[in-house]
Amino acid sequence: MAKITLHDIAKICGVDISTVSRAMRADPRVKAATRKRIKETADRLNYRPNLLARNLAGGKSRTLWVIMPSLDASTDYRIVRHASHHANEQDYSLFAALHDCDNFGQLEGHSEAHYEQMLEQAAQGLTDGAIILPRRHVNDVYMLDELTRQNFPMVFVDNFIEELPVPVVTTENRKAAQELAQRCADAGATSAICLFREPNPVARTRKDFAQQAFQKNNIPSINLMEIPAHWNPDHLTDTVAIVGSSQFYVHHFAVQQAELLQGRRLIFGVFDEWTGEPSPAEKVIIAIQDCEAIADRAVERLIDIIEDRPSGKPRIEMVPIKEFKCLSSSFVPT
């Protein structure tokens, strides 16, 4: 049994195809009796409208994409999740397209092609617009400037690319980084290591403002990803703060430098989440971004562009941090 079309139903009901089309979409100008008859046979035959055809005729797909490198950070997932909900509320469907092309700068040609193909497809009518989470370890200008030139509806989320005139929704990273550092200071840290080295504007902002806050508290801080050869451990005091953008970086660094850090009191400061016990830190301070708000704003902004509504908002929209959490161990050390 092949696919049922409007044509089939029209033939069976002895009416024109256009009448069926109207009946299916509850157009008021079709007699109640005929509508009922049509709906019933449609039901009986298990008719499903062909969205490809509908979209082609209408010139729109009412579909949004989130194009992103990966989903291993919880923020990424939470953004997709809320964006999906919010899109649905406005009768759009949202899909996540992963290109897996941000492995710390080590691109395989394969993924790169994958990414390019996605952007191509986006511009070819499969979606009305896209939320873009740019790569964090590579500058995406060359990938994306063609789309911007075509005026393809896009919004950057979380991270962004300064060179492109595309709207951005992100966190108020200056205040967030300041407060994260301040809370580490308040918790007793007397020296600090920052791990903000990714080549993107968000990491740079966080680094600058975290270090500024540490400085205000007379806490010596350095920004690095690994200990340099000529490192002098005297810079570290007995209570050291380690702050970074994610648990991954901070935990990884701590494990690498276990020997150096052993015996000192540690305070970790991270963004978004900490899974498991705070160990080896005494406490972990977590700046939780407001992914719900970010996602909602991004979707609204994108739909405004698609539907050609002017939004009087600034190009870069900043969302305050949702909350700070402090995690201590539930277990007394034995």
Next chain:
Amino acid sequence: MAKITLHDIAKICGVDISTVSRAMRADPRVKAATRKRIKETADRLNYRPNLLARNLAGGKSRTLWVIMPSLDASTDYRIVRHASHHANEQDYSLFAALHDCDNFGQLEGHSEAHYEQMLEQAAQGLTDGAIILPRRHVNDVYMLDELTRQNFPMVFVDNFIEELPVPVVTTENRKAAQELAQRCADAGATSAICLFREPNPVARTRKDFAQQAFQKNNIPSINLMEIPAHWNPDHLTDTVAIVGSSQFYVHHFAVQQAELLQGRRLIFGVFDEWTGEPSPAEKVIIAIQDCEAIADRAVERLIDIIEDRPSGKPRIEMVPIKEFKCLSSSFVPT
């Protein structure tokens, strides 16, 4: 500047639209000179084929979906990631559609509708087939049996629904659970708590075979999610294994029961991943599922169905565990 179509190019080059169509797809039966001329003007005008139209004409979209409740488990993400790659290699594009509708059985009507709508759309031509990760806390039969009746191409991954005649790709959970328990025993556990209570066939299998392995080692075990009121802690020995499907369950349980577990040696056994330090456990044993293989097989299976190729495989395809890892602390307790 509106969208460029084949029509525009044809008019400019003074040829028929069908010639342009052929030239664009490198059809050999078009003179090199004309092809070059056409390609050049296409380039110059920044022509992009309209995929909606192409798909409608062809009756296929060469698009796959992964329909899933969420992405917070690392397996989910790894599956999407590899499935996406593997689909690309066969010239399909893959998208993740999240319905966020598996919150421990507490469904909001909102999400439920979201989910239903996705399945609708899948059946309406937007995709050629779907990889389904069924909900783990709710039986999905009523959602999915209509699609199966329509012979919509689907494959279940990881989890599945016994009642539906849909191909399944999952882990060899019997052996995996047995070995996980065995390794906990080898590590010195003398009593055990299992946390496999989700209403799905995978959790049930894991429970049965983990408990069986404990029993073989004369280790008393119980299966629960929370301590019952009349619980007798004497069942617990000084070294207790806690095994479950994810870090979330195991860590959550341990924190809840910190008082009870305090002072005992703990060994955790989980599937897929453990983030952060093993604390409060002495060691964590991790059964890592082979998501790459699972994803690849699922994609192949799905494409076989779509392209109507018979695959002589059993309905339920089981993939062995990738590896077992054992995690101990990098830090000496102070």
Next chain:
DNA sequence: TTGTACGCGTTATCAA
């Protein structure tokens, strides 16, 4: 090697 003509399944604009 190129052009003609029709189909894909819908929607929309007329006219009846």
Next chain:
DNA sequence: TTGATAACGCGTACAA
């Protein structure tokens, strides 16, 4: 209230 017809943009037999 309904029907005829032309888009939507592309693919493809078939004819030239």
